[in-house]
Amino acid sequence: MSSNIYHVAERAGVSASTVSRALRGDRRIPEATRQRVERAASHLNYVPRMAAQVLAGQGYRTLGMVLPHIEGTYYAELAVGFEMRASELDLSVVVLQANHHAAMSGAVRRLVGQCDGLAFLAKSAASDELVAEVARTRPTLTVARTHMPGITSIYAESAGPSQQLTAHLLELGRRRLAFVGPVDPGSDIEARHRGFGRALTAAGLAVPEPITVPMDEPAGRALARQLVEEDLPYDALVCGNDEIAVALVHELQELGVAVPDDVAVVGWDDIRVSRYLRPGLTTVAQPLTELGGLAAEHLHQLLQGQPVPEKTVLDTVLVHRQSCGCITANHPPLQQRSNHSKGARTP
Amino acid sequence: MSSNIYHVAERAGVSASTVSRALRGDRRIPEATRQRVERAASHLNYVPRMAAQVLAGQGYRTLGMVLPHIEGTYYAELAVGFEMRASELDLSVVVLQANHHAAMSGAVRRLVGQCDGLAFLAKSAASDELVAEVARTRPTLTVARTHMPGITSIYAESAGPSQQLTAHLLELGRRRLAFVGPVDPGSDIEARHRGFGRALTAAGLAVPEPITVPMDEPAGRALARQLVEEDLPYDALVCGNDEIAVALVHELQELGVAVPDDVAVVGWDDIRVSRYLRPGLTTVAQPLTELGGLAAEHLHQLLQGQPVPEKTVLDTVLVHRQSCGCITANHPPLQQRSNHSKGARTP
DNA sequence: CTGAAAGCGCTTACAG
DNA sequence: CTGAAAGCGCTTACAG
Structure with missing residues (x-):
């Protein structure tokens, strides 16, 4: 099997405690020792097992993301926003696509055992009851999904x-x-x-x-x-x-x-x-990206014990093109933004 | 804090061993006991902590998926295929978007400590060296990415x-x-x-x-x-x-x-x-979905110690529409499939 | 059929 | 600055 902290300790001529401290950047460890430990670790291809860290009280530092079977860009963008922000906050993301899933509640329960907090994106196979059940165990929120009383939610106005x-x-x-x-x-x-x-x-x-x-x-x-x-x-x-x-x-x-x-x-x-x-x-x-990002952000806050608003409603933007007849008919668009979106540059 | 296996054991009037066995479907536990345990568990909202299970020797039952900053449907489809198949095989998926990532190798290393096997999808910020390093520690494969000698890969012909x-x-x-x-x-x-x-x-x-x-x-x-x-x-x-x-x-x-x-x-x-x-x-x-699915599949095999081909190359399909001038020019398309794709039904 | 006990690989007070 | 030891929450031979 692959190496563990004791192998590294032995090779570096220190105790496991010191390896742990050195690798986690504890200021009490002198630079020289830290380097020796790091060399030993890298030589042994040592990667701390997250399971052990979690059990020792570190938390998963992982967020769960439940979403419908992704198709098209809609869910992808939500997911991208979520993962990017989570990543910035140094949190991992476990995904679960929830449609097509006969054993929904089993799968979600498994996910719960694997992360510190969960986001349910859009209307997925997860029922309101399931969401509520999860919310009893972990910080939980819904995104682009109907607000449920008592459960944090983030969505755009409709x-x-x-x-x-x-x-x-x-x-x-x-x-x-x-x-x-x-x-x-x-x-x-x-x-x-x-x-x-x-x-x-x-x-x-x-x-x-x-x-x-x-x-x-x-x-x-x-x-x-x-x-x-x-x-x-x-x-x-x-x-x-x-x-x-x-x-x-x-x-x-x-x-x-x-x-x-x-x-x-x-x-x-x-x-x-x-x-x-x-x-x-x-x-x-x-x-969408912002909705996803905000979800990760709020979950992070909840994990830190900080409060977040129960409802967060973001603005949408009307994008006027020609299919409404407004531009051909020479009516002024309701807003300035016409035919622009994410880098599109149609003249 | 939330409940653990001992709380459930106490409430069901059995030992932790029995709870564990009952919940994992051990055949030796009589139905009546199993039900009692299950009731206690559900009453306490008990969810086994994956970290503890992993440490007790179960493996993460989780796959890592590294992909470029997803945009458009391309990566999404790969990811969907991967997650769906993984899910069918009862494996969780941790995602990491690898572009935009200054601390790539740190993030990947963290991911390694969190799963049993990894897939690198398409050309991401992860360098060949990083992939090779990971491959030394865990079952690893690349998808829609150039084949590297000694590393399992799956891609479509180009x-x-x-x-x-x-x-x-x-x-x-x-x-x-x-x-x-x-x-x-x-x-x-x-x-x-x-x-x-x-x-x-x-x-x-x-x-x-x-x-x-x-x-x-x-x-x-x-x-x-x-x-x-x-x-x-x-x-x-x-x-x-x-x-x-x-x-x-x-x-x-x-x-x-x-x-x-x-x-x-x-x-x-x-x-x-x-x-x-x-x-x-x-x-x-x-x-794409198939490429992603096959990746999960092969990783699963590797986890079981079963061999998989080092290279798997899938066929592509030429989709003839009008932009090549072939249909307007009344040339016969090279293949039958014209203007059909995933449920499209343009006459 | 069931329980006591060891052990998985870390982290972190505690003591020096 | 550093180590020995306890403990996190499970699973599973082992013994009954």
Whole structure:
């Protein structure tokens, strides 16, 4: 097997205590001794076993991150932000993808035994009950997930920007609007639908039933075909995310429908495809990296026994491109940021 | 503090040994006892500390995954495949994003002390020396990274498909070709450039200097502007990845250049944008999820002491869309798969 | 079927 | 400045 602290101690001619102190940068160890120990350690390829350190009272210095089966950039960006900040704080990250997971609670429990604190990112297979159970054992928070009373959460606003975006479409003269996405109670999508409804109500219009389809590419293409068959009963579609919005636009175009002239389409998330689509997709950008980073940060604080706000709500940014009809129609965009996102430089 | 095995033992009226056995499913424990123990455990919210289990000889049952700062879907897909397979094999995954990391070797060393085996995905900040050092301590392999003698590696072929793709452009009548990407020695990109060169040589053409720019969106847009200024000296561009290819195409179009008529562009990776671009980007799809999954699988085998092949090379798939000029020009695609990818259903 | 005891590899008061 | 020793929370031969 590989070497342990006693091997290093022997080779350096000191005790294990001294090796431990030297390697952890204890100021009491003189430079010469420290160097001797370090040479011995490196010669033996010695790496302290984290398990032993943990057991000796160091804590795992590790954060758990539970997220849905990652696909597309959305979860990846959250995860990136989380890991980067954790890494800066000298914390490791254990990941667990929680969908497709028959034995969810077993897997999460295992994760709990392996870290000091956990973040549940977005709506994953982990149920509210499971999250609550974990929260009883360890510092726990949710990110981009519905707030649960008593559990720290971090997310971006949904209802407000959605209302704003819908009002924007109304201002542009659209009247037959529909919301696309599964409006599950307590979800982000429900909040976006709520904003959508508020805008319509404020304009004196009835709120139609949402088109509840899964928010992915196949569903988007299928919906496009269905709408064309039905002779395009809407002049604006507010989608729950960009993934379905881009598929919808692309397929509508294949079928000869003009976007935004025949129908405007807007999404949510500002995924990368959205700015390559023609017309560019008008959408709402969430500060995903920041959400992830903040999660790591707050967990770190909780680990130190410092308090954090129970709810942290970040702002989103409306990204105006052409699919809402606003730029072609020569309406002023609601905000300055048009067609810019993370280094994009479309003129 | 949270409860430990002795608390559970006390509450269930048995010894710690029995608790341990019951919870691990030891067949010698009668059902009634097992249930009593389980009730006590769940009542106390007991979760075994992994650190203690590891120290008692169980191994970490955890894999380390080192990857470059994830961005876009490429690394995400590798990571997803890895985590999913690991999870199926009942292994946890600790992630470390290795770029941007001043203290690379420290971070990796820490990771080593925290898992049983490691995978280095793609070219990350971890140097070959660091990988070799780790390999001396733990089962280690590289994925989508240049093969290092003596170290298990898994990757998809590069030179062959690149040569094929380049030959395809030549067959379509293109004569002024260029390769776009940083041709670092030992990298995948170098291999792709090699295939590019072979095709040209086989056609009796000279191999031009590669256009060595970073393979990202800003570089792609900048290159487009530069090429237009130079009056478009090429009629086909073979790009090192899709990220720069899509930016290049999009920006060229903004500047009034027709793709593929004025210039054909092909990429590598089949990222999601590629099939939404108009014209769709002809590219090479790597089996990323499979690469990641195989990595977890092989690591698992190595952990069990079973041998795995030192090199595993997976096939890629040429994805023919319109940016190469092949479909518009009514040439038969090299392979059947055209415009299909992971559930895409463009007619 | 079950328990007492040793041992995994560290860290850290404690004593010098 | 340094070492001997206890202890962290488990698992598992060993003995019954």
